[in-house]
Amino acid sequence: MTRSSKVLSTLVENKPGTLFRVIHLVRLMRLNIEGLTLGVTNGGADCRMTMTLSGDDAAVEHVARQLMKVIDILEAHTYGPEEVTARELALVKINTDKISVAEIQRNTGCRIVDSSKHSVVAEIVGSAKEIDEFVQRLGESNVLDIARTGVAALPKETTSR
């Protein structure tokens, strides 16, 4: 059994209940969802769901294949991390008592999207790894809270399906 993180990308009809149908199979195969992004596309007709799943690789493949049985699903593919362009957005609330806004920006190149008396909210977009590194550079003790979107991903052109 090989275990790793894989990206499961599905295109589904934009209807209530479709995420529920997808999640059922993910749960059945005992996979953990580490990231989930979801957004309407194709003029509102469809919805793309991108899940980062950890667990048995064969189980992820099984889910992708069996998902095609679900009536509302148009496409389901799995990708290894190297096969996709992946981006995640994070909002990070930073305590500015010990670190100045200027320092933050110099160190990280992030965008400040909100500022209050003792804290700012920084926005950073990048790979999951880049976001981890950003938090590390700030120093964990300066970080008050983080909201991450989970990965959105599209296959690279070289990936043939």
Next chain:
Amino acid sequence: MTEKMSGARATVEALEREKVDYIFGMPGGANLPLYDALWDSKIKHILVRHEQLAAHMADAYGRVSRKAGVCSATSGPGATNLITGIATAYADSSPMVAITGQVAKAMTGRNAFQETDVIGIATPVTKYTLQPLSAAEVPFAVKEAFYLATTGRPGPVLLDLPKDVQQEEAEMTFPESVTVRAYRPNVPVDPQDIERAAAMIVKAERPILWGGGGVRIADAAQPFGALAELLMAPVITTLQGKGDFPENHPLSLGPIGMHGRAEANKLVSECDLLVAVGVRFSDRSTGNFGEFAPGAKIIHIDADPTEFNKNKAVDLSILGDANVVMGMLFDAVAKRITKSKDLNNNPWLKRVNDVREELKGIPAYKDSYADLSGPRIVKRLRDVLPPEAILTTGVGRHQMWCEIHYQVLRPRTWITSTGLGTMGFGLPAAVGAKFAAPDVPVVDFDGDGSFVMTEQALATAVEEKLPIISVILNDRSLGMVEQWQRLMYNRHYIGIKFPNTPDFVKLAEAYGAHAKTVGSLDEFAKAMREGLRMDGPTVIEVPVSPLDDVFPFLPPGKGIKDTVYGSSKEMAIF
């Protein structure tokens, strides 16, 4: 043209347009508007005493008639009672529309009286679920439910109708057809696949054709059998696929599997090409996947692409309706075979016959059993029943004896729960089958444990004057489980004995059915003949020993070549 009516009335109208004859069900608060709309409908309501029975009836009705069987229940406990029957239909790909009442939309999520999230519960055991949120959507939802239930790989569809949607009035349009964008059931067959398959088939020296439930569903028995005869290839089936090919045909080896025929289980390991049609490589059929048909190239033909390479990697998969694919394949193979094979000099058929001879004497096939024992009763049953008779079963040893010893001669005459293995399926399935085929004898071959799970179906059978017969092998035990405890759990018999089994004759008579206990095979045959002439249901109790084990037996997890043909002594090796 539109017409103003309630959602409930529109449901009934839409069902009539789908040519529904019967609804099996029970009313309650949340589906009363629907029942009221049935008041002046041509559709006949068949009242059950428990909703699980309604689902089994609808399921069997669908398997026999090819139409979607319809069952209905109220919200809450009515809906949850349907679930076992829905899951049974799902596991065996049976077309069904289950209609549940639901609390009014405004009450949703308030733990209203008899509110259950039936869509949440049913999603993993249905092909689809639908819940129209306004009356005007109802005709479309009904159309979609039937479309999905009966096309592609069939299955049960749940239609959940909130009470206010049933009551609301709207201008109705009844669509002639619907499309579901992401659902494409009729993908054209790839002619290149057919050519590839034909090339593999004519090259094979030891081919076997393997039929499953998909052959029946696609009505593909004709081209399936024709290809077998063209190739002079032996035929095996799954348990569900019994009847894909006449089991009294010289090329028929019978079903493979945990309790398959010995010659089928043996020869499947020797073939060099396996043409698998409408099967899903269930572990019950194949045993250990890795050890299944090790020397064979495998061609898999199925209407559901998600079945390909799911349990067993195959060499060629062909997506399509089995009837279409087998027709094309027959033509392609016929073109390539220039002269017919020399039958007398066919080493594969010679090997098949040698294996048959060799296995003739195994204990399971010798009539070493007592007069009143499962194998003998089953064989006598076949003698008494005409070829078109429909047999339904419960789940247990009695079912397995049918698997091994009852020859199914025509498609859609063998109705049994294989995927889920649902005890209690037999009697309500016989009721549903009889409604679908009123002119054909219908017999439920049952175990005492299975029978009592759904015996209330007798009430319906009596009311509807259905001349069905339930044969109960009464071993006062959950026989199949007893066998496992005997052979694999050191005879630790626990939770299997029925010291206080009911008096089945009195029980049946209490419902108003005819009933008899028989003490010999001849008495059994006589009682069967009488039962077939009755104008209502008959129960025939046959007392049998709990000690007769079913063989052949492929122990769970083992490779099919390790099938134990003979006796409990051989089991000692496991």
